[in-house]
Amino acid sequence: MTAQSPPDEAFLYEQLATTISKLIDVGTLKPGDRLPSVRKLSKKRGVSISTVLQAYRHLEDCCLVEARPQSGFYVRPQVRNRPTEPQITAPPLAVTEVEVSDLVMKVLESVADPDVVPLGAAIPSPDLLPTARLNRVLASVARRAGPEINTYLLPQGYDPLRQEIARRALDWGCSLSRDDFIITCGCLQALSLCLRAVARAGDTIAVESPAYFGVLQLIESLHMKTLEIPTSPRDGIDVEALERCIEKEAVTACLVTPNFHNPLGSLMPEAHKKALVDLCARHQVPLIEDDLYGDLYFEPPRPKSLKAYDRDGNVLQCSSFSKTLAPGYRIGWVAPGRFAPEVRRAKLASTISTAAPLQMALAEFLRQGGYDRHLRTLRRAFANNLERMTQAVGEYFPEGTRATRPLGGFVLWVELPERVNALALFREAVKHRISIAPGPIFSSTGQYDQCIRLSGGHSWSDRIEQALQTLGRLAGRKTGGE
């Protein structure tokens, strides 16, 4: 294991990379322009050579610059045919019973086959994760553990793990203590406990449109109803539209993903977050936050959690390690605010507690350090994957295709031209051994039958590029009126 770089340097290089990427964005640095030499910039900014090099390499990973041997770093040509972004969504504002499960099972089954190109499920590839180190920590915990590894923990979970999570909460803008957290079997269980704590069958839950299909299934399985709110692919849920709905309808709770929403990738501006938290507090509507992707920002700073704006415990923040470290462990958490007693009771009544050995292993992994370093590498990989994927969509997909431009996470939401049907494309793709997630599973009102979600969770490869080429061809055939 290499030693972790000092936090200062990490901060400096990310800051530098951000500055340069902004200069490229606004056109101050144009395609073909040479970046200042490493030595020169190091002197000018008073940072080390290695910091500048790291910043340049990061920009290279993001496909913004390229290194030319013995010459230096140059701004890359802009993506040809970068697809337009989709518009804000416009779901029918109707309270709806949910029924997406059967379709979702089909998608999951298509993903489970290792011969299938896995663009369908939002799962980080194990080779992008420190699986070997995690396994070593688990083995060492198992070898050294006393009897406490084989007994029930209390519902709230293993204290040292809660402690580590509380420490990390500072990154999201929250000052929370160990006792503010309850460990869960993944983020989905956290969301489930929250829903069970604040709502009951027949109640209406306001969600983004589109919404993560797992959330829709969860609401379906609890016999609750959804109200889908218009959502911008860039800025997330439309807070004003939500406000109008809350004033008109009996909304029992809101469930929102402020940071790098799945499937849209949208990131709520901080002012919107504050407005949302205030709105829900004012109307006493519990606000369940899914912050599963919050650590996967491409440019610092780490966006804040809604919980950071919470004054009266009305926000229930949920997340997990499933997208960043340990999908196989099913370990997540919730900071349930004023609903702690209800959530703890729901946890006790669901699974009593979460498996002890894995909580102990994760706590030890975090304690040893290196997680932040891993996150930096992972974020770069995902940024690179999504950039490549966007280019491929621009190149191979039919004219009129739109795609989101996420600033974090690892999924891309693609809006196909009018005559393409996503379910038909899904079925065709399966025949070609490619898995994609068709738009309709992200809606309980039958929206998005022209949309698909593509996952950039696997390292870029020729196989993935070819799959996208095939998908583009299939979609093009559809537009041709097949």
Next chain:
Amino acid sequence: MTAQSPPDEAFLYEQLATTISKLIDVGTLKPGDRLPSVRKLSKKRGVSISTVLQAYRHLEDCCLVEARPQSGFYVRPQVRNRPTEPQITAPPLAVTEVEVSDLVMKVLESVADPDVVPLGAAIPSPDLLPTARLNRVLASVARRAGPEINTYLLPQGYDPLRQEIARRALDWGCSLSRDDFIITCGCLQALSLCLRAVARAGDTIAVESPAYFGVLQLIESLHMKTLEIPTSPRDGIDVEALERCIEKEAVTACLVTPNFHNPLGSLMPEAHKKALVDLCARHQVPLIEDDLYGDLYFEPPRPKSLKAYDRDGNVLQCSSFSKTLAPGYRIGWVAPGRFAPEVRRAKLASTISTAAPLQMALAEFLRQGGYDRHLRTLRRAFANNLERMTQAVGEYFPEGTRATRPLGGFVLWVELPERVNALALFREAVKHRISIAPGPIFSSTGQYDQCIRLSGGHSWSDRIEQALQTLGRLAGRKTGGE
């Protein structure tokens, strides 16, 4: 690790022990009688010396016989003051909203303190479990595993583990295949998924009275209602009373523990099981079976699962490894019969899947063999603990105290004389650093305020004996009209 004894021998010694224990039971062998010499019995029955010795040692563990040095084995004096068994329960036959959670949390918190004598929670002590071997298997799985250890499994779980469970199902009288099982986060999640699959908020679930508090909490958290059915401490749920209820009330599902019910320890006669399964099938009422304690019988054969009588997939069998092997792992299963699609959907919507590393470790542990051998040792230990506990209750508790006589599991249900209040006794006991489970947490109709449940999950010790002496004294003071 010692090699596992051949199954034949295990079978022979258990058979022999049963025969002798029956002879003691009916009085053919009286207290003080000398058992036949090991050599003589070995010759007479045509079994090995070691088989006879094992049978005698088993009877010794069960406190039925004692070894006298250089003399042989003698039938022990009967327990003085063996408490009478409680009567069949008579709950008010009313559909009830459930509210036991707050009290349960208090009990659990009292159990978590290591300085407290742990008679309150039905948890097997880690020192009675092969924790060290399990830890070694987990460490070895973690060291050797490939990337599949760190990715989501499908909701139904890890195939080799399902295979091992299917193999064991033969013991319960079931011929099931791998694909009939879904792995869950413990038995409670299995029950939760079943309830969500077959019922919804407001529906009525028929349960035994008393019922395991976890089940009552679960029903409470799903906003369903209970109907408590009279239950015999010896024979389990009163099937005729249940039939009358099903005919009168809208019962959506039954949730029953046929084998070594918690807290009663009752064991349904096989004919009752068949009648129950037929009744539910006839009325199309899904029958959820909690078979968590079925492997913990004190005398062979292993009692059958309700599922063994199931002809049309109406029984959803739930169990786990939490009481026999790995409480800390939270791994259970359900064989959901015709409700498989609904249960799988509920699993997907709850926690997606169960943690991969622990499923892999358990599958490997079972594959290596030795689990049955461990179960034999564990059963003997629990039989011994309960026998000692019964003796202590008979000795130390006030006149008029009744206690169940379980044939398996490891809990004792104690009915105190009329003027003792179980909640007051619980509070007093906590002050004396003793944890017990007060009767009212086992009822949603406020029954059993004179009852307590004692757990024999920890190895017998002076500390436990002293705790029971203290409890008896406290209960006696209460009867004295303190």
